[in-house]
Amino acid sequence: MLIRTGFDICFRTWQPIPTNLLLSVLPEHEPQLRTLQRIVTEPEIQLHHFRDGFGNHATRCVLPPGDTWVRGDFVIEVPDTADPVVPDAVQHPVSELPDDVLVYLLGSRYCEVGRLTQEAWGATSHLASGWDKVQALVALAHNRVEFGYHHARNTRSGSDAWHEQVGVCRDFAHLAVTLCREINIPARYCTGYLGDIGVDPIDAPMDFSAWFEAYIGGRWYTFDARHNRPRVGRIVMARGRDATDAAITTHFGPANLVHFHVHTDEVANTDLSRPPAETVVPQYAGKFG
CATH class of the missing domain: 3.10.620.30 (C8orf32 fold)
Incomplete structure (x- = not known):
């Protein structure tokens, strides 16, 4: 199954704000990518990619004053089966x-x-x-x-x-x-x-x-x-361990989220070059659900 997914996010800041992003798939899933996975910012800012202590693909940056857009869009192949159910899986001492x-x-x-x-x-x-x-x-x-x-x-x-x-x-x-x-x-x-x-x-x-x-x-x-x-x-x-370690974004200073859009849709091979439908959300309401 091919899934096209990504994000379109805008942060507003009043001073340079160091930020950590967890917006890439796990390194172990990168072989499943069928298109390039890339984080793009507007204005363009320097991004530093690294593996954090839990093996996540993390990205460090400094958001400049004003509005900074962070975007990504990629296609990944995932199994078309549901989460496994294994009733005889044991608890280990x-x-x-x-x-x-x-x-x-x-x-x-x-x-x-x-x-x-x-x-x-x-x-x-x-x-x-x-x-x-x-x-x-x-x-x-x-x-x-x-x-x-x-x-x-x-x-x-x-x-x-x-x-x-x-x-x-x-x-x-x-x-x-x-x-x-x-x-x-x-x-x-x-x-x-x-x-x-x-x-x-x-x-x-x-x-x-x-x-x-x-x-x-x-x-x-x-x-x-x-x-x-x-x-x-x-x-x-x-x-x-919890959302502290796996937060999508962590800001070391004040940053307002003023636009937020995520897309996740099953696609066919013929859809790989088609841009995702854009849904404008002018004011983010503060939900990560």
Whole structure:
């Protein structure tokens, strides 16, 4: 399956602002690219690309005063199958986990382990397989939180989402990650593209999305607490302990987001040279869902 995706974003600043961008696909997915992946800015500014501590393809820059447009558009080939479902995937004893997985058991900025221990164990103590435990926690988070872009708040943690019972997709992911770590199942936060492929489209502009991965059965598996169903067409841009590590943009100073457009559409080979349809959003409302 070929997916054409990308972004058109504008930041407004009043002084030079150092910025970190996570707007490229994971390095491991770069062989799937069918067109050049390139970040373009207007005005043109110097970009420095590097691998961050979580293996993400990151980009550093300094936004000049005024409006800076950041754009990207590429085609990538992804499997046309939904997220795998492996009910017999086991939970590993902590003593047997790989060294690089241990960090995803620890508490982090938005996933405060130790505050939802009783809730997590109460929902899973009767279950045998690691898969069933993770899926039970996904369902718990999915049913606990009401989704709505107007609920967005960038300081909300997973435990906050549990108590407030509202949020956007990053809050669903943070809550599910927190619950998994409470019962010693490693979990990591993911962000990227997820188009309305194989599902009824929602009546809202396309956005970046957040989900998570749990380490069971000897590998990482994808779970999605917001949608609570396997989906087709995920494209991972960044992973980390939580949204701190996988933020699409991180500004070290004041920067206003004044335009935001994301496109994610299945295309045929004959569509590769066609520019994506542009949807103008003159004022960004502050949602990363």
